[in-house]
Amino acid sequence: MSHPTQAKTATEGRYLLSVEDIPPVSSAFPAYFVGSTAPNNVEDGIIPVKNPDEKIREIAAFLCAQSQPELLIAIHGYNTALGEFATDDPTSQRRGVRGWYQDIRNHINEHCDRRSAGLVLIGYRWPSEEIKGGGNDSFARKIRYAQQSLPIFLRVILALAFAALGGLVMAAFADKASGSMGFSIFGVSLIVLATVLVSFVLTLFLLRVVGYLRDSYRASNYGVPDLVELIRQLNKAVLAATPHENWSERQHIKLSFIGHSMGGFVVTDTVRILSNVFDQRSIGNLGTGNAAKTPSAEIGSVFSLGRLVLVSPDIPAETIISGRANFLSSSLRRFEETYLFSNEGDMALRMASTSANYASFPAKTREGGYRLGNVVVRSPQEKIAKTNRVTQYGIVNFNAYTVEGGQLLDVQQRSQGGIEPKQLSYLKTDGSEGFVSSFLSYLYILRDKPLSRRQQDILEPDQKPIAELFTVFDCTDYYELLPGAHGKAKQKVGLLTYALEKRSLSFWNYVRLVVALFNGTIDSHGGYFYTAPEHSAPGKPVRPDARVAKQLIYGLACLGFKSFIHSLSAGESSGESLGKAGLVANRADPRASLRDLSQLCADRHIQVLLAAERYNHDILGIVTPSDRNGY
Known part of the structure; x- marks a missing residue:
């Protein structure tokens, strides 16, 4: 600037x-x-x-x-x-x-x-x-800078393309042969070539202006x-x-x-x-x-x-599964606690980031280029039901109604105490038996392909997926309540998408979110932090404060998981009732606090995938020196 x-x-x-x-x-x-x-x-x-x-x-x-x-x-x-x-x-x-x-x-x-x-x-x-410019770098200046810095090679391409089109137009008026079949084929070919060249240069110019x-x-x-x-x-x-x-x-x-x-x-x-x-x-x-x-x-x-x-991290989704190409696992596994907030409808990542990284990210398949902020949580039970409706919110891998007062699903006992995700067997291409973490069967980047199937393609022997250390909050259907006018009931307003409660969004849902992103109706990329102004501008849509999302993000960041869930049970909220989450002060059972977290998220249609490590450390109180071995 x-x-x-x-x-x-x-x-x-x-x-x-x-x-x-x-x-x-x-x-x-x-x-x-x-x-x-x-x-x-x-x-x-x-x-x-x-x-x-x-x-x-x-x-x-x-x-x-x-x-x-x-x-x-x-x-x-x-x-x-x-x-x-x-x-x-x-x-x-x-x-x-x-x-x-x-x-x-x-x-x-x-x-x-x-x-x-x-x-x-x-x-x-x-x-x-900013894309629209700001300060002394106004949008007009950004356009001018983009023109001034356009390489000579691209300028030559543009000049040749426009010269060819101009020459074709002149020939069409001056030469009687312009009506012949040969001239028509040549003219059409020249127009197509010139259009491709101009589109190539304009695409690069647009990428420059967008600034990604x-x-x-x-x-x-x-x-x-x-x-x-x-x-x-x-x-x-x-x-x-x-x-x-x-x-x-x-x-x-x-x-x-x-x-x-x-x-x-x-x-x-x-x-x-x-x-x-x-x-x-x-x-x-x-x-x-x-x-x-x-x-x-x-x-x-x-x-x-x-x-x-x-x-909504703009880093490859590959970072939470294991393989030789996972360049970030060395830093991710050093943290005591790791959390991911994502949503399927984040169009800034799904469009701009994925498109811009298409030419640079070394992947053979489309899912290899998707971003971590678009990873979503899906309960395997929903797939069995063969429905496109989300049937479970809250902590989807936690059963709150067991005799013990709550237990994680799809886990097995560890020899050193505590639990770990089950290992699901599959048949390798060479006919031998392989194993993949059940934790990955809850995570998706494509409609019908969980990350467990992606992990099968790139898993290294004896290596655990770094995803097991993440607690994931899928906020695709996250909503807040807007007070109703003139005594009407409160209105549910999606903060990141239209909160359609679908298991997977359709192409037209994405188109609608793109329009909403550009006209400011819904911020699918930064709506997690939305703070409602005290006085809305005339003509602008009224949106509620992202109260629960901010409570989760900021609370986990400064308190940690154990203190945060205890703060829920102690009734320390953002000033409003947390809905159906029957909060009881000073609960001694950490499972009760976990149920409060699950209910809080369920009430706002947030799906949560809880890491086994968090359950071991903060619910069971089991910490062993070998917890991070193999990641």
């Missing part, structure tokens, strides 16, 4: 990062906005910013003073404006990524009472550009390195603030992330870089299915990876 020349104050200079407080400023819950100063275009200059060292030391000092220090970093996705914070002015509104981070801060402060007193929130911005590939480049080459540097600087500042502390004996700072869309890639790639590649526990041998690899959650000298919440 280009910027007008600004006067540089004595405290300003050229730095990699800018750091400012997220208002309202609070010493009890510090929150900061950290932005990469990398420009949108390489020719643009870097805006002078205040020296971030003071704020870095301020964050480090707060963390060092806590008995349970935690750092939560939220990262936005593609096509995101900088925006602005809301102020005390009643007419001001939160906008763009600044507004989103302020909303996270306010939600956690108001509704997550069980959070650690040592929690710090950082909202990180990498240099993304440009954002991908900036996320990879600016966003990731600058986030790495932020964490390195915090690590350095913490060590400097505690010169006499032995951090190998002290509790590390829990480092958690919320990654939305392309922000999910920024998170996972950052962790790959920060991970100690020489850690003996993560080296193992050169075998692709080496079960001895148990990488540590520790990052640097003072951090330990905590929770990862991916919301």
